[in-house]
Amino acid sequence: MMLQDGSTQLLCLTASSGVPLFTRGASKQQLPFSVIGSLNGVHMFGGGQGVALSCCETEGGGKVVWRVFRDSVMLIAVSAGGARSGAGGSKEREVRLQRLLENVWNCMVLVLGQDELANVRNVERLKRDLRSCFSLIDQLLEERQEGILGSLTHCADSLLPPNPALLQEAVDSFAQAADSEFGCLVVHGRIATATEKWWRLAPPEVVLLSALIRSLSASGSASCDYPVFLPQGSPTVAHRLLRFQLLPGADACVLCGPTPSLHGAETGPVGRFWSPLVETLRDCLAVGERCLPGSVSLRPDVLALLLINRETRRSVSCVRTSTCHSHGESPPLSKARCWELLKLFYIFSTSRYFNQEETSCVSPEERAQRCNTEDFALGFPHQPQQCYLVTEECKSFGLQTPQHQLFLLILPSVPTFALRTVTTQTLSDILAGTGF
Template sequence: MMLQDGSTHLLCLTASSGVPLFTRGAPRQLPFPVIGSLNGVHMFGGGQGVELTSCETEGGGKVVWRVFRDSVMLIAVSGGGSSSKEEEARLQRLLEDVWSCMVLVLGQDELANMRNVERLKRDLRSCFSLIDRLLEERQQGILGNLTHCADSLLPPNPALLQQAVDGFAQAADSEFGCLLVHGRIAAATEKWWRLAPQEVVLLSTVIRSLSASGSASCDYPVFLPHGSPTVAHRLLRFQLLPGVDVCVLCGPTPSLHRAESELVGRFWSPLVEALRDCLAVGERCMPTSVPLRPDVMALLLINRETRRSVSCVRTHHLPSDPPLPSEARCWELLKLLYIFSSTRYFSQEEASCVSPEERSHRGNTEDFVLGFSHQPLQCYSVTEECKSYGLQTAQHQLFLLTPPSVPTFALRSVATQTLSDIVAATGF
């Protein structure tokens, strides 16, 4: 393989002729003959009545192909670093998200009805910043691109913020409003949560990207990949405080100037202290009133009904000998635990927004769970770095990391108590 372990290269080509549209990812670009070979072997299989979806290289790397709307082919090439099954699941999800990102920015018609390849190449540049975030999310603790659940923050005063979001959206002639703190959703209107889970995640990615640009406000056209792939909406975004953004999806009205000059101050100026309280919650994602056991090193909690998640890492609270993994490594271990559990044990429902075509490409747990006479509800692993535990209930999934010193027999009670404490304190 020409890629280092853990690196991913993304290729986008026309499905009919194999003309390269763009490449993103690993700094060392794949040579053109390799790109041509990857496209050629897929075309050869199609000519023989075989759909090639993935393969593994001798060096332990992984290649995954996917054609969308008989128009665009996406190829992900990974340098390895994870087991074959987990890596394939990650790359398939990446290709789904990249296609949805392209639809969100350009619209489905522009991609499905390719009229001018050179013009499309230029237009696709506007997707690069979002695609790069999908390839490597720069903000630690943002896991939505992996889980397809909205990264959330549980504020200390949810009712007050919910009322403000609902009122602000209504005044902006919209039913879709959202408040983000540290890049995570702190409050949103009911209709916002009714968007497809993937759309909620991608819109949060867009807002984080716009916020990182440093602008105080913006008017950005977006297509909804599932709800409105051919008709654009306006995404109005306003920075209330550094790290706090509010946005609405709306039609032709109101203008950006009117919303900024008349509505933002009216609804949000009285809540500055409440917003600062949200900022103080920080990377913990939960108020300090939520009790967490001292032996919880990191956690990811998913609400399966609402497709929301909260996550945190807190190694600095746990002095240990030998030293515990770094914060960055804990986030990586949390991702690996999620991928391991979701590809082998736990089902991953994403409601009706997942098409039969997408479902056929995932192959999440089917092969492995044939050996079980039941749906697994708990799993654990023990390594030199930490101990991990996964717990699934009818409403939640909890993924937990603890120090190696925690007795293995105690992992279940640690997980169940942690889940009970968070739900009792927040209603999440």
């Protein structure tokens, strides 16, 4: 049976002196200062002996990972023990925690800029400034919205609308009218369409901008003007993120410079390009969490899927829980458990068999950090293209092609020999219906 993670606490300290900057986590019981000091001390001791301490496991099954960024800020993630194990659960947890630390650092750069973090001049002021990152960091820690997997996959969570051509023309024209080449339409927290330059941003930047847009949308404001730094494209010079609510659940956004003003864009381009498309936007909203248009029909034995376009670094995902089961069978899985199993199978597959192709957008220190972990795939004389996993709760199958990766959760009643057929048919049906 696959692992179900326990609670996670995140610690942030100055790398040189170990002064705590903040602690975040869902657990009400915070780690005592003595434990925080010990975690920092053992890392510093290892560094003094020429040892790079990146991860350890406690006797109770907990996991601790360390990461120092720009020789200035140390992030420590502590995951509680007692979780259900299996399928290499310890490795899955380490992958998630390492990815969490990368995302949190990029989140801090997105909001504050790299200069303020790399050159800490006033610790107390930095503590105050970091509070503006807490809503985003909590979103990463708590994974509040089911089906949002970008923080794990570093692919843009997408929704495939029924009328993509109309929306693409609107977002291109809207961005141009706002003196920008970077624009997108976000529906239910997922990108429905975006300009070509938006897709050219580094995948972690697209993921974090989407998270920020969700956070701003949840604030209830109809529009906002928010300064952001791009962690890889522009870590020291801020841009403006303009967000406009078109309908509840649908937001148009652009990244721009000093012009236009928020009011000017709201009274001009927003109404001109989006008002004629209200019904098209409603059709897009109707797609909902399924993320696929009604023209795509899925097999009834498919519980959940995650489809990644390896070239564009976009993904679509959905869960379809079973409502009935035969006498003697286990009760159907909840939606939350399906999402958890889908994430765990993704980590299981990509950490052992499939490639995570992010070399163009990963810093040298991050690439070196990943090389420190055991690479299970090195034992193969070839690149695996398929993998599967059978558990008590479901059967899972992963398929990799030159352009796509597809991960499925399938009812346990489906024969194991039929898993490949179900997966290839599902991929063919989605591509035929959407061109994704």
